[in-house]
Amino acid sequence: MIGTSARLLRLLSLLAARPSWTCGELAGRMEVTDRTVRRDIAKLRELGYGIESDPGPFGGYRLGQGTRALPLILDEEESLAVAVALREAALSGILGSDQAALSALLKLQQGLPRRIADRLSAMDAAFVHTSRSDERHIAPGMLLELATLCRRSERTRLSYRTLGGKATVRDVDPYRLVRTGHRWYFVARDVTKGEWRTFRADRVTQVQPTGQVVDIADPPDPALLVARGLTKGVYPHTMTIRVPLPMDRALQLVPPTIGTHRPDGPDATIVEIGGSTADSLARYLLGLGVPLQVLSPDDVRQALLRRTRELYEGNGGGQP
Structure with missing residues (x-):
């Protein structure tokens, strides 16, 4: 049984996470009775927290506008x-x-x-945020707004600009923000298509919350979803390699932001990596510095053999 103070902090945290909660939902999350929830709500009101409620069996509790406060005193x-x-x-x-x-x-x-x-x-x-040459600026306010939607699981009308510059509008169910490299990605479910999608946060132009809280059932691994999008959706070439390393060490060699991984027995891993050309992929493989096997495609395998031969011959060797 947790103490009253800890329970009140937990209750405040839940109220801040969503626009509205029923008494039964709060009781279930906190593993207490409905009576305890009502008593704690009354206590918070005595302490000055503006908690509003709707009457009736389907009513709920919510924090009043502009009355949220932290149990921390800062000037x-x-x-x-x-x-x-x-x-x-x-x-x-x-x-x-x-x-x-x-x-x-x-x-x-x-x-x-x-x-x-x-x-x-x-x-x-x-404020002015200086970006790298390959990094598009994202306003901190937009990042914070996307994070708020993820915390609330609130269905949103998303205005988005694609890679080609086309403006689109779609309804999405926000789930997570993922940072990889120097970019933020917004993971959400496309309501119309019923598919999980990743959106570059710097291409989001506007969000319009609908007020509808949705239940996210069976969500994907957001980091893996972003990694797959980076390796397959952005690059025109994709190669599959086998490295003689267990999964944990293969992830250290090739980060999940570069490739997608699956185990091939206890001592090997299959990795899919995307790139702009077969030659650029071959250069990347040479930099890994481990024995590996290119499973596909053949043009990457031939590019790797050609570069290896050039290195060998350029350093005084004969035909390899």
């Missing part, structure tokens, strides 16, 4: 300083866990008083 300047630091950590990955920094930033911004939130928005307009 105005401290709140701004923490928000800016978390934003930098989320965008740069300097802490090694940009998802954790983004989640903390989301919770902090939900708890900021209106005047401080307005100051933070004004600072957003003044």
Whole structure:
């Protein structure tokens, strides 16, 4: 049995995660009775939390607009300083866990008083983010909005610009944000097609929440979905190789952002990798520095043999 204080914090966390909860849903998540939930709600109201409720058997509880607060006392300047630091950590990955920094930033911004939130928005307009030459800029506000939708599991009308520049609008069920390299990817289910898709977050132009909370059943591995999209959907060439390493070591050799992996017995792994040309894939294989077998296609195998022969002959060797 958890203590009352810990239970109240847990209740606050649940209320902040979704637009609305029924008493039964809260009781089920917290493993307590409906009576305990109602008593805890009353206690939170006594402490100054604006918790609203709808009457009737299908009514629910929700945090009132602008009344969310954290059980942490920060003055105005401290709140701004923490928000800016978390934003930098989320965008740069300097802490090694940009998802954790983004989640903390989301919770902090939900708890900021209106005047401080307005100051933070004004600072957003003044900030300039310098990007790498191959990195498109994404506004921190959009990143935070996508994270909010994922936390709430709220169906959303997504305005998106494809690689070719075509503007599209579709209804999606948000699930996760995935950062790989210098880019963020938004993982969501396309409602019309009934398929899981990955979207480059920097190509999202607008989101319109519908207010409909959806139940995400049988979700995919978001990191694996992004990796497959990168290896198969972006590059015109895909090769399949076999490396004599167990799965954990193969993942260290070829990161999941580069290829998709499946075990081939306890001591070998099959890896699929995408590239722009057969020759570029052959150069990548030479850099791995391990014995390997190219299973397909043949043009990558021939390119690897040709480059190996050139290296051998260029260093004083005869015919290999």
